[in-house]
Amino acid sequence: MTLLATNQDLDPVALRRAFGSFPTGVVALAAEVDGHPVGLAASSFTSVSLDPPLVSISLAAGSRTWPALRGAPRFGVTVLADHHGAVCRQLSGPVAARFAGVPLTVDQAGAITLDEGLERFSCSLYREVEAGDHVMVLLRVHAVDSGAGHPLVFHRSGFGRLERSA
Numbered sequence: 001m002t003l004l005a006t007n008q009d010l011d012p013v014a015l016r017r018a019f020g021s022f023p024t025g026v027v028a029l030a031a032e033v034d035g036h037p038v039g040l041a042a043s044s045f046t047s048v049s050l051d052p053p054l055v056s057i058s059l060a061a062g063s064r065t066w067p068a069l070r071g072a073p074r075f076g077v078t079v080l081a082d083h084h085g086a087v088c089r090q091l092s093g094p095v096a097a098r099f100a101g102v103p104l105t106v107d108q109a110g111a112i113t114l115d116e117g118l119e120r121f122s123c124s125l126y127r128e129v130e131a132g133d134h135v136m137v138l139l140r141v142h143a144v145d146s147g148a149g150h151p152l153v154f155h156r157s158g159f160g161r162l163e164r165s166a
């Protein structure tokens with residue numbers, strides 16, 4: 001076993017690669033703003049608390065979408081399914097085309113969820129925490145609806161599927 005070297009110069013490229021070793025799912029965070037769907041794909045979704053029910057998503061401080069989205073009364077968070085690879089790329093691409101052709105539902109409060117998602121949460125903004133070059137967005141969950149299927153897995157910049165060993 002080799003010891004971790006101390007005083008490393010933590011090069012952002014190497015750090016990004018190391019962080020990418022940790023496999024995650026991907027969610028779509030979205031709401032209707034001025035009559036249009038606004039949102040993005042995020043792999044930083046994490047469950048945080050059961051009481052109160054909280055989840056978090058870390059967004060780049062330079063995100064142009066979050067300032068437009070953060071004033072919405074409710075946000076939809078959809079856990080993407082394994083067939084959502086192309087949709088996920090679309091949701092992180094050019095803003096005007098992010099939701100083109102994507103089957104979605106807008107609830108009465110403006111939360112947008114993807115119809116074929118594994119889990120669909122309706123959330124409101126609970127707290128924002130500055131975290132370096134990101135902002136940790138804590139969301140309070142108000143409702144959840146479960147679908148069927150398998151999750152999209154994001155690992156080392158690519159998509160995969162979950163393979164169960166037992």
Ligand SMILES: Cc1cc2nc3c(=O)[nH]c(=O)nc-3n(C[C@H](O)[C@H](O)[C@H](O)COP(=O)(O)O)c2cc1C
Binds near residue numbers: 041044
């Ligand atoms: C698989 C995947 C995961 C992503 N996860 C995040 C994330 O957790 N946080 C984030 O700020 N952006 C994430 N992005 C990038 C956003 O989807 C989006 O491209 C980015 O926020 C730039 O768009 P914006 O300026 O409209 O916010 C991810 C993109 C992909 C393809």
